[in-house]
Amino acid sequence: MLNEHSTKAADTRAKILHAAFTVLSRQGYENSSIKEIAEEAGVAQGLVHYYFKSKQQLVLAVLAEVCREMEYGTEQGAAGAQAAYEKFKNMLKGSSGTHALYIQLIAVGLHDKELGRGVLDFLRQDRTHIEGIAREVLAEREADPTPAQGIAAVIEAAVLGIMIQNLIDPDFKADEAVDTLNAMSLSAIFPPAQGSKTE
Amino acid sequence: MLNEHSTKAADTRAKILHAAFTVLSRQGYENSSIKEIAEEAGVAQGLVHYYFKSKQQLVLAVLAEVCREMEYGTEQGAAGAQAAYEKFKNMLKGSSGTHALYIQLIAVGLHDKELGRGVLDFLRQDRTHIEGIAREVLAEREADPTPAQGIAAVIEAAVLGIMIQNLIDPDFKADEAVDTLNAMSLSAIFPPAQGSKTE
DNA sequence: AACATTTGATTGGTTATTCAACCAAACCCC
DNA sequence: GGGGTTTGGTTGAATAACCAATCAAATGTT
Structure with a gap:
């Protein structure tokens, strides 16, 4: 048939x-x-x-595969955030091939329109997902949801940068970095005494 | 001669x-x-x-050039941090060619030992510099200097990631991201009134 | 003349992509 | 059921282009 x-x-x-x-x-x-x-x-x-059809198309298909391998869990709220950070820590230990390829494709995508489009799509989807979690956490704390977008941008950025450093630098302390990121994102959510917003 | x-x-x-x-x-x-x-x-x-001698050597020399273009100022303490963030914001608007090349070289360096070495050197020097600033700020606040290393790792990571997103995504709000990073790193330094760390 | 610099053609290799031919299973009609 | 045909899958060689690196010769400089 x-x-x-x-x-x-x-x-x-x-x-x-x-x-x-x-x-x-x-x-x-x-x-x-x-x-x-x-x-x-x-x-x-x-x-x-x-x-x-072309090497481009093949690589594009591989990118989709790679993205599938990087998915998070779907827990909600602060628990979801914790779970995601833990999962990320494990990934940093194991799937360095996947990460190396991802960084590679980001770089190639900078000068290849088609691939760049694919990379951008994945990046945005990823950031949106993080933003969702941030929003949930902010809601749990009954805080203003406005900064969720900026926070997501920074967390996404930090995740990328931690991946990179972890790939390049054999002495990079990945766990410590992730924990610090965790702490920083949390304390960004508990509004610190900086402005005037006390709980 | x-x-x-x-x-x-x-x-x-x-x-x-x-x-x-x-x-x-x-x-x-x-x-x-x-x-x-x-x-x-x-x-x-x-x-x-x-x-x-070789293409490698040429690219390595270009890398050194690029690194020189990315240097920060030398102000001290919190003022230095502020200045660095402002400078970074300006760079994000202007020198996208430099940034694109830098990301490119990071990626190539993942599979080219010689270039990788150069990239690693620059990355470490950069992170050490950030750690110095973090230490100064912590000292100004009379806080424990221990977390400076982890904070530097996260800031370096976020800087890389913001560069990348800014290159890839035309809608990326770079200023907002940098401001958020600034706020997050500050609030990491004012120890927030958080109960106990998850373990 | 001796040296540093510059040229451009050559070498030996690699590359993505195309193509004509080949194979085997599925289908059709008798 | 059995010949012929279409079809999807597979092959490996051929194409055409490109590349880093080398080198002998030419030019400039001291």
Whole structure:
């Protein structure tokens, strides 16, 4: 039966995608050739272009895969925030390949319109998600929800930067950094005595 | 004359370096060829290799240049922090080429040992500088200086992440993000009346 | 003349992408 | 059910372009 998704086709497609992920995260974008990806997948070169029009398209598909791997849990409020931070700590220990690839794709996306679009989409979705959590926490504290957006921008930024430092610097104290970020975001939410807003 | 001060030699060297910066920041690492850089500089291809053994070496030299462009002021204490944040805001508006190149080089450095070393050096120096400021501020407040390291890590991270978002997302509200980061780092320093840390 | 600088053609290699041919299973008509 | 045909899947070689690096020769400078 020639149903739109013959399992065989889906299989090899996934195989190529997985191989692309492996090679790209191991060697980086500019050192990864289609030939090498095909070898890793155990198929002929031409087949890669049968499933993906161009290297761009392939990498774009890999990006989607990577994004799926970075999803958080869905707990609510402060508990959700805690859970997300813990999950992030674990990711920092384990999935360095994924992170390296992500940073790589961000950089390539700076000069590749199509890829850049994909990266931007994911980044925004991520930030929106963080903003949602921040809003919940602010609501729990019965505080003004306005700063949620700015807080989300900073947390998203810090997450990216911690990833980067963790990849580059073998001596980087990732756990400490995440804990500090946690504390900082919390104390941003408990309005400190700076302005005049006392509880 | 083999003297390091032959002005002509220094001149063309600088010319090539500048052209490399221009081309690299415009087109990204993997789309920049020596040929193109030579053209931009108005010299023959071979000359580039006369001054820089390899593309790696050239890019490494450009990195040093970029780092010089990113230096902060040297004011002390809280005033220094304020000044640095303001300077950062201005940079976010203007020097996007420099930032794009920096992110690019971070990414390439992930899989290029030599470049990676250079990037790491700069990153550490930067973080140490931030840590110094944090220490000064903590001292002004007569607070425990221990968390300075963690705070510096988070601020460095956030700076990187804000750069990235500012490059990628045309709607990113950079000023708001920097102000929020400022507030968050301050409130991390005024120990908020928070009960006990989660453990 | 000796040296530093500059040139541009050459080398040896890599790359993404295209293409004609091949295979096997699915379908149709008898 | 069995020949012929369409179709999706797969192959590996060919194409055309590009690249970093080298080098012998030319030019400029002291």
